[in-house]
Amino acid sequence: MTEALTAFLEATVRTATPLAFAALGETVSERAGVINVGLEGVIIAGCFGAVVGAQTGSLTAGMLGGLAAGIAAALVFALFVVGLRTDQIITGTALTLGALGLTGTLYRAVFGTTGAALTIPTMRPVPIPWLADIPVVGPAFFRQPVVTYGLYATVVMVWWVLYRTHAGLALRAVGERPEAAEAAGIRPGRVQAVAVLVAGALGGIAGASLVMAQVGTFAEGMSAGRGFIAIAIVALGRWRPVGVALAALLFGGASALQYLFQSAGTQLPYQLFLALPYVLTLVVLAAGMARAHPPAALGRRELGNH
Amino acid sequence: MTSPLAPRVASLAPMALAVALAAAIVALLAAILALSGFDVAPALTALLRGAVGSPYAIFSATLVRATPLILTGLAVALAFKGGILNIGAEGQLLAGATAGATVALFAGESLGAGALLLALAASAGGGAAWAAIPAWLRRRFGVLEVISTIMMNFIALYGVGYLVRGPLQEPTRIYPQSSSLPAATHLPILVPGTRLHVGFALAVVATLLAWYVVRQFAAGFRLRVIGANPHAAASAAKLDVPAVTMRAFLLSGALAGLAGGVELTGVTYALYENLSPGYGYTAIAVALLAGLHPGLVLVSGIFLGALEAGAASMQREAGVPLVLVSVVEALIILAIVGARAVLARRGRAAVEVGT
Numbered sequence: 001m002t003e004a005l006t007a008f009l010e011a012t013v014r015t016a017t018p019l020a021f022a023a024l025g026e027t028v029s030e031r032a033g034v035i036n037v038g039l040e041g042v043i044i045a046g047c048f049g050a051v052v053g054a055q056t057g058s059l060t061a062g063m064l065g066g067l068a069a070g071i072a073a074a075l076v077f078a079l080f081v082v083g084l085r086t087d088q089i090i091t092g093t094a095l096t097l098g099a100l101g102l103t104g105t106l107y108r109a110v111f112g113t114t115g116a117a118l119t120i121p122t123m124r125p126v127p128i129p130w131l132a133d134i135p136v137v138g139p140a141f142f143r144q145p146v147v148t149y150g151l152y153a154t155v156v157m158v159w160w161v162l163y164r165t166h167a168g169l170a171l172r173a174v175g176e177r178p179e180a181a182e183a184a185g186i187r188p189g190r191v192q193a194v195a196v197l198v199a200g201a202l203g204g205i206a207g208a209s210l211v212m213a214q215v216g217t218f219a220e221g222m223s224a225g226r227g228f229i230a231i232a233i234v235a236l237g238r239w240r241p242v243g244v245a246l247a248a249l250l251f252g253g254a255s256a257l258q259y260l261f262q263s264a265g266t267q268l269p270y271q272l273f274l275a276l277p278y279v280l281t282l283v284v285l286a287a288g289m290a291r292a293h294p295p296a297a298l299g300r301r302e303l304g305n306h
Numbered sequence: 307m308t309s310p311l312a313p314r315v316a317s318l319a320p321m322a323l324a325v326a327l328a329a330a331i332v333a334l335l336a337a338i339l340a341l342s343g344f345d346v347a348p349a350l351t352a353l354l355r356g357a358v359g360s361p362y363a364i365f366s367a368t369l370v371r372a373t374p375l376i377l378t379g380l381a382v383a384l385a386f387k388g389g390i391l392n393i394g395a396e397g398q399l400l401a402g403a404t405a406g407a408t409v410a411l412f413a414g415e416s417l418g419a420g421a422l423l424l425a426l427a428a429s430a431g432g433g434a435a436w437a438a439i440p441a442w443l444r445r446r447f448g449v450l451e452v453i454s455t456i457m458m459n460f461i462a463l464y465g466v467g468y469l470v471r472g473p474l475q476e477p478t479r480i481y482p483q484s485s486s487l488p489a490a491t492h493l494p495i496l497v498p499g500t501r502l503h504v505g506f507a508l509a510v511v512a513t514l515l516a517w518y519v520v521r522q523f524a525a526g527f528r529l530r531v532i533g534a535n536p537h538a539a540a541s542a543a544k545l546d547v548p549a550v551t552m553r554a555f556l557l558s559g560a561l562a563g564l565a566g567g568v569e570l571t572g573v574t575y576a577l578y579e580n581l582s583p584g585y586g587y588t589a590i591a592v593a594l595l596a597g598l599h600p601g602l603v604l605v606s607g608i609f610l611g612a613l614e615a616g617a618a619s620m621q622r623e624a625g626v627p628l629v630l631v632s633v634v635e636a637l638i639i640l641a642i643v644g645a646r647a648v649l650a651r652r653g654r655a656a657v658e659v660g661t
Contacts, residue, residue, distance in 0.1 A: 037452055080640060084647040089391050089452055091643055093590060098636025102338075104629035109342035220629065228456045271468035278457040278464075282439075285454065286447040 002136060008253075008260045009140030014214060016252025017148045018043070018206040022230035023237065023244045024158050025202025030234055031162065032195035033175040033188075033297035035088050038077050038095025040227025042200050045073040046207020048103040051218040052110070054120040054211070062120065063147070063208050070204015071197055073099055078196040082189050085301050096227065104220040111218075123147060123213045145213040147205070151245075154202070159241040171195055175295035203227070225278065232281040236288045239295065247284075254280045334637055339626065349624040356619020357612035365500035367618070370573060372611025374399070374585045376509040377565035379592030379603040380516050381433075381558040387520065387598050388554035389533040394440060394455025395562040396586025397462035398433040402563025403570045404466055405432025407474065407484050407577035410570075414488035422491045426567045433563015434556045436462060441555035445548050451555075459586070467579050474577060483578035493572040505568035509607070512561065516600035529554055562586060584632070588614070591635040594642050610635070 022043055029036050036042070046066040053065020077095050080086045111118055123145035131142040162168040171191055173181035178188045210226070211218060229251055237244030258273035336346045357368050378395040385392035406429030414421045440454035467482070469475075476485045493503040520526035528550050532539045539545045565585065574581055592610050596602035617631040 076640075080644055080647075084644055085651075086643040086647045090590075090594065090639065093393060093452075094636045094639035094643070097587060097590075097632045097639070101629045101632030101634075101636065105338070105342055105627045105633060108627045109344070225456065225460050228453055232453055232457075269468050269472060271464040271471075274467075275461050275464040278460040281457050282443065282449070282454055285449040286443055 004260060004264070006136050006139050008256055009137065010143070011256035011259050012249060012252040013140050013144055013148060014252070015255045016248045017144075017151050017213065018210040019226060019230055019233060019251055020151055020245050020248035021154065021206035021209060022203050022227060023233040023248050024154055024241060025199035025206070026230055026234045027237070027239055027241060027244050028158060028162070028171070028202070029192075029195045029199035030298055031175045031239060031295055032171045032192045033178065033295055033300060034081060034192050034196055035092070035231070035299050036074070036077055036081075036095075036196060036199060037089050037092030037231065038073070038099070038227075039092070039199070039203055039230055040223050040225065041092075041096035041099030042070050042073045042077075042203035043207040043210070043227050043230075044096075044103050044221070044223040045069040045099045046204035047211045047218055047222055048107060048207075049204060050208035050211040051107075051118065051120060053208075057121060059121055059123060059212060062212050063205065066204045066208025066211070067201055068204065070202070070207060071200045074196050074200020074203065077200070078193045082193045082196065087301060088299050100221055100223075103218075107218055107220065118217050120212065120216065122216045123209075145209075147209040147213050150205075155241050155245045162241065172295075175297055178297050178300070206230075229277055229281055232285050235294070236284045238288075238293075250284075251277055251280065330641060331634060331638060335630075335634055338630065338633060342626075342630075344624060344626050349620050349626050352620045352623040352626075353613075353616035355616075356623075357616035362500065363615065363619075365497050365502040367615035368608065368612040369502050369506055370611075371614045372608040373503075373506045373509050373572070374565040374569045374582070375588055375592050375611050375614075376604055376607035377512060377568065378562050378585050378589035379596065379607045380509075380512055380600055381561035381565070382589045382593035383596060383598045383600055383603050384516060384520070384529070384554060384561065385558035386593055387533045388529045388551060389536060390444075390551060390555050390558065391450075391452045392437065392440075392455055392555065392558050393452055393590065394437065394458045394586070395558075395565075395589045396582060396584065397455065397459035398436045398559045398562035399566035399569070399582050399586050400459075400462040400466050401436035402429035402433035402566030403577055403581050404462075404469065404474075404566075405429050405435075405563070406567035406570050407487065410487045410491040411474070411485060414491040418490045421488070422493065422571060425487075425491050425571060426564065429567025429570070430560040430564045433566060434560040436563065437555050437559020441552050441559075444555075445552060463579065466577065466581075470578055476576075481578075483576050485576065487571065487575050491571055492575060493568065501573075503568075503572035505572040508564075508568060510604065512564070513600055513604045516561075516603075520600055562589070583614075583628070587632070588635055591638050594639050 022039055026036060026039055046069050049069025050062045050066035054062030073095065077091060080091045081088050125143045126146055128142040132138050162172065170181065170186045173186060174188045174191045182188055207223065215222060233247045233251060234244055237247035254277045257276060258270065261268065261273065336350065339346045339349050356363055358364055378399060381395050382392060406425040409428040410421060410425040413424060417424060436458060440451045440458055443449040443454050444451050470482045470484055474484045476483060493505050496502045496504050496506055520529065528545055532545060532547055532550055536547050540547045569581060570577060588610055592603060592606045595606035613634065614631055617628055620626040621628045
């Protein structure tokens with residue numbers, strides 16, 4: 001039983017890692033007043049970038065490939081949403097549609113249409129001495145790929161930047177009262193553009209970690225709605241980094257449940273487990289939105305006197 | 307001061323924009339093909355041939371594909387017009403197809419021709435029921451329908467996946483699909499000798515109805531007012547915004563569900579997971595390309611139907627992946643929202659100069 005529980009928790013953290021990266025990035029962007037529904041497209045771009053980068057045989061190159069592709073996708077979004085002030089939701093939907101199609105096309109163009117699974121180097125778990133030996137939770141949290149440790153650092157860093165730096169203050173001001181921020185000498189458009197690009201970088205890392213620490217190959221549409229789940233996670237975590245990380249764990253757990261039930265030998269249809277994270281998203285959004293306070297200027301197109 | 311010429315020039319602008327847009331789309335498509343390492347000329351030739359190259363291509367490929375696109379495009383246009391960001395046409399289509407298949411399979415033999423009508427009604431009801439969940443979540447809890455409708459798409463996909471391997475699977479239990487529908491529940495062919503079914507006529511009628519409703523009736527006026535400014539609609543026009551929104555959401559779901567029913571009884575004749583190659587997502591491009599105008603949805607639906615039919619032939623003849631179409635659709639959406647933003651900014655600048 002302990003063994004099954006350890007395996008379940010380990011799978012929880014592993015599946016939560018890409019979700020948490022993407023959701024932390026989205027937190028940054030939403031705190032600046034920009035909701036990027038194109039996060040799904042950013043993640044799939046990151047997946048593809050990672051596969052291309054990993055062709056060199058280097059994990060670092062794979063990570064950088066994912067990062068660059070995520071930023072590139074976010075750049076398109078920033079140009080339209082921040083530059084032209086187009087509708088955030090519709091632009092994001094187009095970004096997702098386009099990125100899913102482009103990665104699918106490029107994948108077949110670059111790696112052939114045979115459909116043979118492409119194998120790339122994957123990240124192995126690196127146990128942290130002492131911590132990994134703690135019963136049950138030790139292996140779950142401290143016998144993970146390096147990218148998961150990077151996630152722990154990212155949570156702290158996003159928290160620190162948002163709440164302990166001038167840049168973070170400016171960012172939150174733009175998300176709440178863009179007119180006031182502008183009066184205080186902040187350029188809302190510039191802040192939002194940077195926030196969207198940071199979110200793109202983290203979304204790209206999310207895609208890269210999905211490929212290199214979880215799946216080990218690329219498949220068309222492999223992001224499978226994670227971008228949208230991440231947006232729900234941000235709301236559940238109340239737009240706060242630590243809350244968002246915990247919410248991501250909850251969703252990781254929902255996805256990992258299938259391993260637990262499989263090992264218990266249940267006869268329940270597997271589609272039930274595949275659908276579970278999406279149902280959970282609806283439930284937590286319903287429960288969470290009632291008392292949540294999203295950034296006041298979230299989704300607004302016009303920012304004060306332009 | 308505006309000269310009499312100005313309005314005419316202004317009415318020409320969208321046409322010029324549309325032509326420029328079409329040219330830009332073809333150029334971008336060619337660029338993507340070239341960058342992906344395909345031969346551009348044969349690929350584009352295959353695209354044209356597959357879309358409009360022969361009567362067969364027009365009736366059996368383009369218009370057959372346009373049918374669900376028009377219906378789901380109407381669904382999206384109506385919802386967007388009312389300020390509802392329904393991205394869930396895909397799930398509502400699947401729910402509609404599932405409801406239609408269930409009725410057709412269980413009542414098809416006994417009810418005969420009536421079963422077809424009943425199945426189509428059930429599909430509209432199924433789509434509306436699937437839309438009712440996000441509609442209720444929005445009204446009761448303020449859940450963003452953008453996210454909830456997308457979640458419902460995935461749930462519908464896995465739901466159909468379960469049904470066609472479980473309760474609705476065909477009797478031999480080999481294939482993940484339902485039994486074939488009884489012949490009485492197949493939609494009649496519209497143009498003899500082609501695959502074009504009566505569903506296309508149904509889509510045209512739905513277009514005219516939607517156009518008429520949005521233009522003529524108080525219902526359409528309420529919808530437009532609420533879509534333009536829900537706060538003013540509630541305070542100045544004393545409209546029951548949640549009730550109108552709920553009705554528009556359900557109607558949108560019903561149209562998408564009907565698209566599923568029509569695809570089921572007109573094309574596939576059985577329920578399976580990949581019943582829709584993403585019609586519900588393409589519908590967003592259809593609706594936006596039409597400027598959310600129900601009448602123009604018919605035109606943009608046929609245009610994107612032609613594009614998809616052409617892409618299918620491009621895949622067969624030139625090995626170009628079908629997913630390339632979604633890149634083109636995304637570019638169309640971006641071009642439209644971008645152009646509209648630029649035009650709006652110019653318009654505002656002109657007003658400011660004038661005052």
